[in-house]
Amino acid sequence: MGETGIEPEGTGTYVDRDGDMWEKREDGWHLILQRGVAVDPASLWDWTEGHVRDYAPFLPVLAGR
Numbered sequence: 001m002g003e004t005g006i007e008p009e010g011t012g013t014y015v016d017r018d019g020d021m022w023e024k025r026e027d028g029w030h031l032i033l034q035r036g037v038a039v040d041p042a043s044l045w046d047w048t049e050g051h052v053r054d055y056a057p058f059l060p061v062l063a064g065r
Contacts, residue, residue, distance in 0.1 A: 006056040014058040021061065 008014060013032070014022045021033040029045045032038070 006058075008058050008060070013061040015061055016055040016058055018055070020055075022055075022058070 008024060011024050011026060014024060016022060018035075020031065020035070023030045023032050023041065027044060030041050030043065031045060032041050
C-alpha cells in the first residue's frame with residue numbers, strides 16, 4: 001500500500017469496492033470499466049488528497065493460470 005495505507009503503490013489493474021476496474025499506471029489512475037461498461041481509459045483521474053479513500057479498498061486483478 002502507498003503512504004495512505006489505502007492506495008496501492010504498484011502499477012497494475014485493480015477492482016474497487018463498487019466492482020469498477022481501474023488501471024494504475026506511472027502517470028496515475030485510469031478508469032477502465034464502470035458498472036461493467038467500458039469507459040475512456042485515456043482519461044487520467046487526478047486524485048486530491050483523501051479522494052482515493054472513497055473508492056477503497058482496491059484489490060489487484062490477477063491473471064488466470
